[in-house]
Amino acid sequence: MPFLSRCCLLFSVLFFTGCVTTYADGRTESTFDGFRNLFRSAPDRAWRYEDVEPRNFLRPTGGPILIAPAPENPPELVILNDVPDVLDQGMMPAGPIFAAGYIANSMLHRSKMSSYRCSPSFLFRMLNGSESTAVEMIDTLKFLQSSGCARTALVPYRTPGDYGRSPDSLAVRDARNFRIQGFGRVDLTDMDQIRNHLLLGRVVITSVVLPENLVQYDDDVFDHPEGDVMGRQSFALIGYDAKKARVLLQNSMGKDWGDDGRVWIPVGWYVRMVVDAYVIY
Incomplete structure (x- = not known):
């Protein structure tokens, strides 16, 4: 007390x-x-x-740890190919929808349908309705497992922050074709696990706390956090550079943020800012 x-x-x-x-x-x-x-x-x-102690902010809320096997002679630099284009979530608190749904789920199902893109509008309306409260990561992952995500061809996302109307029954049925089998946490005590998951083609869905100077950022490397913690944001972790000890994050705040919507963060700062990290399968 x-x-x-x-x-x-x-x-x-x-x-x-x-x-x-x-x-x-x-x-x-x-x-x-x-x-x-x-x-x-x-x-x-x-x-x-x-x-700041490493993993001080780490707050995993569910799921077992999913271990990725270590390959022989892994490359020093791994960056996922053909990642969906950077979008802008607007002022709505919808980061997990873009990181887990639009990016990770789209890439997971590319072998089933190469043109498939998970609709952020579908997920936002199904999880949030017409409210503006934050969509949580664990709720997004569980919904992708139970209900999936409809194609953007059926539920478009056209304007930043405008998620349209509630999806119709056709979209709900379509979403079931694009469900995930499950999800698991990434073991962040072993940073090689990030590399190993990326080598399997998996996006690492992660959230980090936001220092003030990361809210609006316009450089390619973020290595000098400053100011108060302004909340948290979810990202798609799509790259790992073992030689330079840094990870590549793709945001959903438009291409004016970072370097065309992406930023490299040194591993030393990433493990001090991370809130959670998951992969889907």
């Missing part, structure tokens, strides 16, 4: 409230969007390795 009572400090510039708890051993803890604020001692607001 906290040694001193929880108190709230008003930040007059940003007009939001942060709550601080002081414990008996002297530790303090503040909250922002449900995550721990780790940067109270850094006036320049830059993140430091020593302030």
Whole structure:
């Protein structure tokens, strides 16, 4: 139990409230969007390795760990080919729909239908209706397993943030042809597992916490997190470079974000920012 009572400090510039708890051993803890604020001692607001333990934010919510076999003489650089084009989710909290559905599920079923693209509009309306609350990763994965995802040819996604009307019965029936068998967590204590899953053609569906300077970013490498944690975002992890020790993430915030919608993140920062990581099969 906290040694001193929880108190709230008003930040007059940003007009939001942060709550601080002081414990008996002297530790303090503040909250922002449900995550721990780790940067109270850094006036320049830059993140430091020593302030963030690896996998500190890791919060896997379901599924067994799925181990990918290690190949002989694996390449140093692995990048998935023919990944669906970068789209823009708009202001809707729909990251898992694009990472798990539009990208990962589309690639999983390419052998069944080469033109297949999982419709973000279908998943958003089936999981969220007309609400604007966040669609969670585990709910998206379970829905893909039970109900699948209809083709964009039947339920188009045309405008960023506009997910159209509720899907009709034809789309619901079509979605059943594109269900996943299951999903599993990736063992992030062994980073070779990311490479091994990619070599099997699997997208690693991952979420990371968002430092302020990653919300809007326009470079190809993200290696200097700064500012408060602004929430979390789901990405499709589509590449791994063992020589440079970094992973390639594809976002769903349009091509103006990062380098044409993608960014490399050093493994050292990825394991400090990651919330979850899954693969589907």
